[in-house]
Structures are given as structure tokens and as C-alpha cells.
Amino acid sequence: MPGIKDRVAVVGMGCTRFGELFDKSDQDLMVESCHAALEDAKMDLKEIQAAWLGIQGAETGSSGCRLARALKTDYIPVTRVENYCATGIEAFRGASYAVAAGIYDIVLACGAEKLKDTGATGLTQMGGEPQFGAWVWAPVVPPARFALSATRYFHTYGLTPEEGKRMLAMIAVKNHHNGSLNPRAHFQREITIEQAMNAPIIAWPLGLFDCCGVSDGSAAAIITRPEIAKRIRDDYLVVKALGLSAGAGTQGVMANDYDFIHIDEIVRAGKQAYTEAGIKNPRKEVDLAEVHDCFTITEALICEDLGFTPRGKYKEDIEAGTFDLGGEIAVNPDGGLKCFGHPIGASGLRMIFESYLQLRGKAGPRQLKNPRIGVAQNYGGLPGGGISGMAIVGARD
Amino acid sequence: MAGITSFGAYVPLWRLSREAIMKGLRGEKAIRNFDEDSTTMAVAATIDCLKGQKREAVDAVFFASTTAPYKEKQIATTIAAACDLRRDITTADFCNTLRAGTSAVKAALDAVKAGSANEVLVVAADCRMGSPGTEFEQNFGDGAAALLIGDKDCVASIDAWHSISNEAHDYWRLDTDTFIRSWEDRFVFNAVYYDLVTQNVAALLKKVNLTTKDFAKAIVPLPSPRVLADISKRLGLDAKAQVQNPLIDIMGHTGAAYALMLLVAALEEAKEGNKLLLNNYGNGSDSFVIQVTDKISKKVEGRWGMKAHLASKKMVDDYRIYLQWRELLTFEATPTPPGGHISASALFRDRGHIYPLHGLKCKSCGEVHFPPQRVCPKCRAKDQYDEVRLSDKRGTVFTFSADYVCSRQEAPRVTAIIDFEGGGRMPTIMTDRVLEEIKVGMPVEMSFRKLVTQNGFHNYFWKSMPLRS
Numbered sequence: 001m002p003g004i005k006d007r008v009a010v011v012g013m014g015c016t017r018f019g020e021l022f023d024k025s026d027q028d029l030m031v032e033s034c035h036a037a038l039e040d041a042k043m044d045l046k047e048i049q050a051a052w053l054g055i056q057g058a059e060t061g062s063s064g065c066r067l068a069r070a071l072k073t074d075y076i077p078v079t080r081v082e083n084y085c086a087t088g089i090e091a092f093r094g095a096s097y098a099v100a101a102g103i104y105d106i107v108l109a110c111g112a113e114k115l116k117d118t119g120a121t122g123l124t125q126m127g128g129e130p131q132f133g134a135w136v137w138a139p140v141v142p143p144a145r146f147a148l149s150a151t152r153y154f155h156t157y158g159l160t161p162e163e164g165k166r167m168l169a170m171i172a173v174k175n176h177h178n179g180s181l182n183p184r185a186h187f188q189r190e191i192t193i194e195q196a197m198n199a200p201i202i203a204w205p206l207g208l209f210d211c212c213g214v215s216d217g218s219a220a221a222i223i224t225r226p227e228i229a230k231r232i233r234d235d236y237l238v239v240k241a242l243g244l245s246a247g248a249g250t251q252g253v254m255a256n257d258y259d260f261i262h263i264d265e266i267v268r269a270g271k272q273a274y275t276e277a278g279i280k281n282p283r284k285e286v287d288l289a290e291v292h293d294c295f296t297i298t299e300a301l302i303c304e305d306l307g308f309t310p311r312g313k314y315k316e317d318i319e320a321g322t323f324d325l326g327g328e329i330a331v332n333p334d335g336g337l338k339c340f341g342h343p344i345g346a347s348g349l350r351m352i353f354e355s356y357l358q359l360r361g362k363a364g365p366r367q368l369k370n371p372r373i374g375v376a377q378n379y380g381g382l383p384g385g386g387i388s389g390m391a392i393v394g395a396r397d
Numbered sequence: 398m399a400g401i402t403s404f405g406a407y408v409p410l411w412r413l414s415r416e417a418i419m420k421g422l423r424g425e426k427a428i429r430n431f432d433e434d435s436t437t438m439a440v441a442a443t444i445d446c447l448k449g450q451k452r453e454a455v456d457a458v459f460f461a462s463t464t465a466p467y468k469e470k471q472i473a474t475t476i477a478a479a480c481d482l483r484r485d486i487t488t489a490d491f492c493n494t495l496r497a498g499t500s501a502v503k504a505a506l507d508a509v510k511a512g513s514a515n516e517v518l519v520v521a522a523d524c525r526m527g528s529p530g531t532e533f534e535q536n537f538g539d540g541a542a543a544l545l546i547g548d549k550d551c552v553a554s555i556d557a558w559h560s561i562s563n564e565a566h567d568y569w570r571l572d573t574d575t576f577i578r579s580w581e582d583r584f585v586f587n588a589v590y591y592d593l594v595t596q597n598v599a600a601l602l603k604k605v606n607l608t609t610k611d612f613a614k615a616i617v618p619l620p621s622p623r624v625l626a627d628i629s630k631r632l633g634l635d636a637k638a639q640v641q642n643p644l645i646d647i648m649g650h651t652g653a654a655y656a657l658m659l660l661v662a663a664l665e666e667a668k669e670g671n672k673l674l675l676n677n678y679g680n681g682s683d684s685f686v687i688q689v690t691d692k693i694s695k696k697v698e699g700r701w702g703m704k705a706h707l708a709s710k711k712m713v714d715d716y717r718i719y720l721q722w723r724e725l726l727t728f729e730a731t732p733t734p735p736g737g738h739i740s741a742s743a744l745f746r747d748r749g750h751i752y753p754l755h756g757l758k759c760k761s762c763g764e765v766h767f768p769p770q771r772v773c774p775k776c777r778a779k780d781q782y783d784e785v786r787l788s789d790k791r792g793t794v795f796t797f798s799a800d801y802v803c804s805r806q807e808a809p810r811v812t813a814i815i816d817f818e819g820g821g822r823m824p825t826i827m828t829d830r831v832l833e834e835i836k837v838g839m840p841v842e843m844s845f846r847k848l849v850t851q852n853g854f855h856n857y858f859w860k861s862m863p864l865r866s
Contacts, residue, residue: 121802144812147798155796155837204799204809250774253814254766256822260796260814 003241003276007100009229010221010237010393012041015353018217018340019186026060026114027070029218029346034071034110037220041232048222049104050077054091054111055345056084059118067110085292085380086244086389087111088219088348093242093389095223105228111350112218113343122214142294143203143211145382150205150297152260157312161205167315168296169196172209172338174324175293179335181365186215187339210296215341219349221356226396235360236396240373243273243390252384266305266379269388274307277392279373282307286329286392287371288358290351292379293336302377303331325366333358333366344380351376352391359395371395399509400551400687402516403697405446406661407438407541408648408706410829410865415535417716426538426649428713429524431722431806432828432846435462436472436857438541438654439522440479440845444789446518446543448700452480455545456514457487459505461497461521461653465490466847466855468572475857476520478752479845481786487514495568495618495679497521497653498542503683505546506555516547523652526723528576536621537577538649542657542703552692553664553673555685559601562681565589568620575725586624590678595631597682598674605686609633613671613689614663616641618655618678647707653679660687662703667693701865709865711831721806728805739854754788754843754859756821765820788843788859790817797827797835815841815861825861840864 014036016029024032030053038045053067060066064078083090088111095109122142154164173193179185191209199208229236245268252258270282279285289308293299300314308329309317317323323331334340334354337347355374357363377390409429415422429438439460447455460473473488491497491504498521505517522541527533546555567585570577579585594617602608609615615634619625622645629636641663651658656677663673673687701709713719720726749755756767761778765785772779792815799809811827813835827835828846841861848856 141800141803144798144800144803144810147800148796148812148814151798151837152796200801201809202800202802204801206798249770250777253824254768254770254774254822256764256766256775256816256820258822 004096004100005240005276005278006226006238008096008223008239009226009396010239010352010356011224011229011232012037012043012222013220013353013356014040015184015219015350016217017184018215018343018350020116021216022116024216026055026112026218027066029114029216030067030070030110030112033112033218033220034108037108037222041222043222043232045071045073047106048073048076048108049106050098051079051108051110052091052094053078053080053345054082054087054109054348055080055113056082056087057113057115057118060114083389084387085294085342085344086348086378086387087345088350089376089378089389089391090244090348091345092221092349092352092391093244095221096239096242099223099225106222106224108220108222109349110218110220111345111348113345114216115214115341115343116216143206146295146298147203147206149260149301153297153300154205156259156261159315165197165205165207166193167300167318168206168210169193170318171293171296171299172196174318175332175336175338178325178333178366179339182335182339185335185339186213186341187335206295206297212294212337213339213341215343217340217343217346217350219346219353221349221352237356237359237393238396239391240394241273241276241390241392243269243276245269245272245388247381247383247385247387249385253382254384258384260383261301262305262311263301263379263383263386263388265386265388266302266377269377269390270306273390273392279392283309283329286373286375288330288333288355288368289375289377290332290334290336290354291375291377293332293338294342298379299331299336302379306375306377325368330368333363333368348376348378348389348391351378352393355393359393398551398554399506399546399548400554401544401664402547402549402551403446403450403545404552404661404664404702405442405444405448405543405700406658406703406706407441407445408703409433409438409539410709410711411713412710413713413716413719417714417719418535422535424646425712426536427540427651428719428722429539430829432848432860433539434466434847434855435464435522435524435541436466436475436855437845437847438524438539439472439476439520439543442522442541442543443476443480443518443520445701446520446545447480449697450545453483455482455486455516455518457505457508457517458482459489459491459501459517459519461491461501461519462523463492463495463497463570463653464524465492475752478748479857481753481788495653495655496677496681496683498657499675499677499683499685502544502546502555502657502685503558503560506558509546509548516545519544519546519657521654521657523654525652526576529720529725532621533577536645536650538651540648540651540658541654542661544657550692551690553667553687553689555687557601557605557686558684559597559604560681560683561593561597561600563589563593565680582621585620590620590624591628591631593682594628594676594678597684598632598676601684601686607686609639609674611672612639612674613667614641615639615674615676616656616659616663617676618650618659619643619645620650620678644707658703664689664693665702665704669693739851739856751858753786755784756787757782758785758820765817767821767823785821787817787821787823788845790819790821790843791864792817792841792861794835794837794839794841795822796837799832811835813841813861825859827862828860829862829865834863
């Protein structure tokens, strides 16, 4: 199995500002991110041979035409993909594999989502489980779903609600600090521990600042082979690994012995990606990780699932500053979903964009010291029956 | 000898103090939660009645109510499915009159006596609405009662009965009405009620050569608490000693279920040899002579009946919550309404799992899982399983959350992951709960409730709830 490592390169990226973009449609955002990527790569749209669009909302179309029509591509293949919250990474995977397979030389991956036209204050029932037919037993609303993990995390590790909520508040404070340094973020203000802990409850024990925002946005990447990349720019990125795990229900909420404080899909996608990239000690070898902090508790679980911290030790590490911008491994240095919201199709590519900036030394006030390896990771669905996608990118050798 | 072989009841957990309706009013009434209706209360009463009985022995289900949630679609079938009864049974709904419960009892007796059924389950449930500000609103309560009618091991035999049909507009409701209508009460009581009931009881007693003095208790559902003294006098009954407590002050008039609920209350106090006189009123009158047997003293494990249900209660102090549960005060729908898409074909396909709450137990590894899947989530064996009923199993809370945003009607909506005793895990919505009391590890039981009404469907399913005490 040859894998993807070092076989494709990212030579241009674009990312819109994320936020409540009431004056922009999803297609406006696609034009913005894709043209920014083309300009970045000093490339013309005509050079793109195929494209992948990650978008989930049924209202915004369930075909590649949404992107083709927005950009006015020349009737090239455009594939629309959807895979829960990993939709953006799925578009990136499709594009990367097509190049690695030698089918195309230069392709485009675009993710976009227009949540603010739904009229909903949170995600609607996107990605529901039709397998359950006519009746609804599951907590279909994400805050209630992830709050189950918070309750259980506190219980398992003996944290009082006060201690548990303080741990979660530290995640929110960290990510909001990072977001305050990012002009593309939806939320660019710092918050305090007290603010986070005293905020109105959305789904006990999660309060307002434990939940990510609801935002619009788009991000795009141009992918090619390294030998072509060399002709385009010196500071391209190479893809080190792509992981994807689809929960089969043998663990998670359908299993009697599931603990609710880890998510197998995340562990599995992580293992796939680490193996492919040759990473043995993630905490030492990964410099920055954009992970799926849809809720603060989710970031804590992911950091344990991906081996950034031992099980049950997240609290110690967040208190020690391990995951800060200057810490051992920067987690969500761009502000995360906490500050960018989660326009589903866009999130995965927005995460890769942060590595694109950081690994090339272009992250401004958020710039880390000489990072070499960046992770982007998404998770969506119900534990055991969800999707985790993971991409690892590296600076060119 | 045909009669009652078992009985059960259901009174909702919640009580509205009449003081909350209007200052100075006394007493309280039983009110259904927002996720309860006549179907769900009937299921609860049926399960109560079938404690200690063989569910597979039931040959027919007769449902009685004036508030069936569908105008066209049988409720008895839903009850039979939820209670996991056989499919080769007779089902029928009795409706449109306060007499529906006793009419169903008569039909059940006829069936048993004719030999077309050995055991008929009669269940009556009602949740009628009086317009805000009326005496009806103050007096009406919600509840259900179930009787198993058969001819073996009766706790009470039903030895004689008599009915009169009477065309009158005393109480009625158009098919488009929300609230009960009535003509002035002096007409109802003086021209219709008193005469009809006394005539019918007299006709019955003549038939069996008894007088009201021969009865230990008379069950007389009162259209209004104000008629107790008069009707007792006219029937020659000692109102204090002989008339079954009408429970209006603590429960309210429970419509078509009322007569049967009072009968269950009377049976709980009855001794071997007692004679009971059961009367019912509504577009006529049904009266019965009931003889309590020696089987009455047998204790039934886990059965709640009327007494325990009435003793177990929580107060709703805010009249607005009552209005909200009745959908008389409505909120704008949330942008992300819980409920999901309802499909008749999918409901039909999964009916054997949804209504009786059946999980699967893997024959290969023994794992119990829900929802049913063909491939075992533990050992991946394909199509090797037995069905297990989970609706009558207790469970414990593994973890929970309380969502304040997704549903304004039940903010916060409590989601609880529960582990069933004997295996099996299920994500549930928790009902009839007090938020502050919910803890990891707390014991729960299952209750059949209405999840949501959407696209013209009442979508019923099981919720968890703290053990009722």
C-alpha cells in the first residue's frame, strides 16, 4: 500500500473571512476562496482539470454544479462530496487521491457552507440517521449529544461540575485568545474564565462559550504533484497522510460498554494517519493541530484520542499551557471552530489553511516557531456511528 | 361466571392546584404531561392491569375514550402493539360518550359469555378540556383505568347489568371543538341526570331483586361534585358510608375513564362478599351489579392501581405550564425542532420493535442491543438473534445532558443514556423528571409517550423516567 505520503503538494490556498455573512451567498464565498487560491498559486482557472466540492446543506445543491456554475469552469469534472463534519477533508482527500493516481495534474478542492441562510440558531438535523426510520430516539441536536460526554468525563475523572466546567472554560479562553489574533475569524475577542463559566447553559453542562459559533465560510486548495509544485513556488506543502474512519456501531452509543469519553473513529483515523506519515510520538512530532472543537469537551476528547495527552490528563496539560500558541503542541492556533464556527463543508479546508500559513511562516501574530508538521481533524455524527477525517501536511523538505 | 380477573389504573404524576387556576379554589386535579395523551395513559393502565397476568392470553382490546388522538385510526391497535399483545386478537375503540368505558365492559362481558374470547382487556382513558374559566376546567382531570374481563379466577363477578339509551344534549363537543359544551346545568341535572340514573338503577335492581341497601359501595361518577347529596338521596344511598369517594378534589372527573377508575378504587378497598353497584352516565346510563370474590385478597406484585398512583404526585404551580401542556398557550416552533422525519412505511416496517420496545439478543455472544441491527455490534454475527422486550426492564442512567435550546416546550430537554438490567443500552429522552434530581447511576423505568406530532402523525415511542415513588 503506497499511501499518499509526499505524493501530492498544496500549491495555493484561499480562505474567506468566516462569520455571519448575510450579504454573501455560498457561491459568492466559493468564488472568493477559489480565486484567492488561484491568485496565490499564480494560476488561471483554465489550468484546473477537475474539482471537488465539499458542501453539506441540501438547500445549496447536492451536485458539483454549485461550484461549476459559481466559477464558470469549462465543463470539467466537479464532484460534490459529503461526509458529516469531515466533508471538507473529504473534498481534500478526493482531490489528493486523483492526483496521486496520476489521473490529473492539477485539481481544486473547495469547501463551503452557508449556515446563516437556514434561519436556525444551530445546525439543523443535517446528517441524521435515516436507518432509524420513522422514530427518533437519539439526541439529534449536537449540544445535547456532546454534553453527554462532558457529564461522563466529569464523572469518570472525579471532577465536580465546577472543576469540570473550569477545565472546559480554559479551552474556550485559549481558542478565543487565538481567534483574537486572526483577522479571518468570526469571533475575534478574548474572553475570561469567569465569562465562560457563568454563561447561560445551552445543554448542561455545556454553556454558551462551550459551543462553537454558527458561521458561513469557504476555503479552497489547489493540489498537484510535487514536481509540478516546484515550478510554481518554493514553499509548497506536501500531504503526509490522510485518515478517515467511519463508525460501524460496534463501539459508541449502540455498544453496551462504551465509555462516552473517547471516540473510536477519531482514534482510528488518527492511527491510520500517523502510520501513513510515519509519526510515532504525536505529542513530540506534531507542531500544530487544528481539531474539531465543535464543543470544548470535544477538543479534550480529541487531544486524548490523538495521543497529544494521556487519557484523563487533558486537564493537567491545558493548565500547564501545553496546547497554547507557545506550548508543546499548539491546538487550534487559528481559534478553532470556537472562533470560526462550523460551516461544515468549509471547516476541514479552513483547518488545512492554518497549517498552510504556519508551515510557511505566514501566520502573523499567531506564528509558531518553525513548525514542520500540521494536523487537521474533523469529527461528526454520533460516537460509534460518526466520521472522523484527518489530514497531516508538512513543509517541503 | 364472567367478571373482572384483573384491574389497573394510571394517574399522571402531575397535579395542578386549583388555586393556580383561580384564587380561592380548593383541591387539585391530575393533569397529563405534554407528552401524554389518551393513548399513552391507556398503555400505562393496561400494563398496570396486566401485572401478574399472561400478556399472550389476551384475546381482545377494547379502548374507550372521548379524546382519542385520531378521528380515523384505531387506538386499540396501538395499545395492543405497545403492550406486546398477540396479533390475532380483536380490537375496537369505543368513543363519543362518557359511557364508552362501561359500554366496552358490556361488550367484553358479552364476548366472554358468548365464548368468542376468554380474556378481554378493556381500557378507558381520557383528557378532556374545559374552556379556561369554566367549572369544567376546574373539575376535569386526566387518567386511565383498565379491566381484564374473563371467566376464570375473577376477583369480582359481574352478575347483572342494565342500560338505558337517552338522546339529550347535556354535554357534547363538535368534531371541530376543543372544549366541552353543555346546556345549563339545571337542565342537565334536573331534567336528565337524576331521572335517568335513578330509572336505570331501579330497573337493574328490580331485575335482580335487590335494593341499594344490599350494596357495600356504589360507584356513581358525578357530572359535578354538587350533585353528590341529591343523587345519593334519590338512590337511597348513604352518601358517606356507601358512595365511593368521587375523587374530584384530588383527581377530577376523568371522562370516559372516570367510572372505571372509581371502580378500581372501590375494588382496592373491597372485601370478599361485598356487592358493588356501578353506575355510569352519558347519553344514557349503564348499571352493573358486581360481586367481590375471595380472589380479591391476592396481592399482585408491582401493580399500582389507583391508590399508589394518587399518592405519587408532583405539583405544577404555574397555570401557564398547564396551558402550555394543553397546547392552549403555544410557542413559536424552534428552528431545530426535535422529532425528525416520520414515514408511515418505516413505522410499519419497525412496528415490532418500536411499539413494544424490542431489542435483539445475539445468539452467538449474548449481547443485547437496541435499535435492532442484523449484524451484532459486538461479535458481528449475522441474523442470529432472539427478540427481547425492553419496555418492562428497569435501567440506570449512564450519562445525561439537559438541552435548553432545542425544544421550548420541555426546556430543558433531558437526554439520558440508559443501561437496561440484563443488558442493552439506549439513548432516551427522560420525562416526568425533576432536573435537580437527575444523576449518573440513578434508576429509571420506561414509559410510552408521544414524542412529537408532525406531518399529521402522532409519533409514539418509549421514554425513560425516574422510578415513580
